[in-house]
Amino acid sequence: MSGFKTVMLLSALTALFMALGYTLGGSGGALIAWLVAAGMNLFTFWNADRIVLSMHNAREVDAQSAPEFHGLVRDLAQRAGLPMPRVYLIDEPHPNAFATGRDPDHAAVAATTGLLSMLSREEVAGVMAHELAHVKNRDTLIMTMVATIAGAISMLANFGLFFRGGNQENGHGNIAATLLAVIVAPFAAMIVQMAISRTREYGADAAGAQISGNPRALASALAKISGKAELIPNPVAERNPAAAQLYIVPVHVSELFSTHPATEKRIAALEAMVGTGGAPLSALSPVRPSSVAARQRKSSALDPLRRD
Secondary structure: OOHHHHHHHHHHHHHHHHHHHHHHHHHHHHHHHHHHHHHHHHHHHHHHHHHHHHHOOOEEEOOOOOHHHHHHHHHHHHHHOOOOOEEEEEOOOOOOEEEEOOOHHHOEEEEEHHHHHHOOHHHHHHHHHHHHHHHHOOHHHHHHHHHHHHHHHHHHHHHHHHHOOOOOHHHOOOHHHHHHHHHHHHHHHHHHHHHHHHHHHHHHHHHHHHHHOOHHHHHHHHHHHHHHHHHOOOHHHHHOHHHHHHOOOOOOOOHHHOOOOOHHHHHHHHHHHOOOOOOOHHHOOOOOOOHHHHHHOOHHHOOOOOOO
16 A cells, blocks of 8 residues: 555544544534644654553563564564564463554564464464564554544544534534434544555565565464454453554454455465465574573563474
8 A cells, every 4th residue: 555545544534533523512623633633643653662562561572581482583574674673472362463663663563472372483483574564564653543543533432422512513513413423433434444454464464475485374374363363352452442453363353344354365365475485484593592591581481482
């Protein structure tokens, strides 16, 4: 998706936010909504990674605390020509991963312990290569900003349902118009969110397969985690549905309303790439925890990727 189209879609979200503000509070409400949207975008630009990581209670790991996982991300980042991102683990059984940060120099990638325990090393590499592709394509800031504005629209719509203030200017203060606005606005925001996210997922799959050199491993990972992601609760997504677009697979939604393409279609696209990718995963430099680090790690902090 071109940068121009993404800017236009983000502008559409902001305009939708202002229109909802106008419906609920007239011209003053529209101005307040614009100021809130501008403030949110500015705040998100500088704090996107902190917002998302704190939301998930993610803990940062390094070469000592998680040598296999950290080393794998390091090698993939080198292959992608990216600066080394910060690496995080989330202590949740739900299998998923995401990337965040305003640009490649301030990026972070995270995976749940559930994902690491479910997948093979090659499959984890495919997933993390997908997340690094989002970083390389500069998707991370856009996705976080979209999730923030879409969440704000839903919140404002809920506010309107409770208070039904309406726009008293020019006789537009009727309850029916207000109810229509607060119902239509979140739905329209969801459509824009899907338009931005779906194309970016296909692009990250393709770029991730090239980074890891193993499209089939990413396809296998998607097949494994997509079913489990529907069965294992994700507390963060349940509290904030707008965050679902950050993950590599969708969470508890039908294909029609998903921010992601159907997993089957993504797998088919990856299978079509087999034989056309980059160097095989075996070309990655081996990642082995040092004996010293292995002795220092306590049982509660064992690297989930290590296969004894």
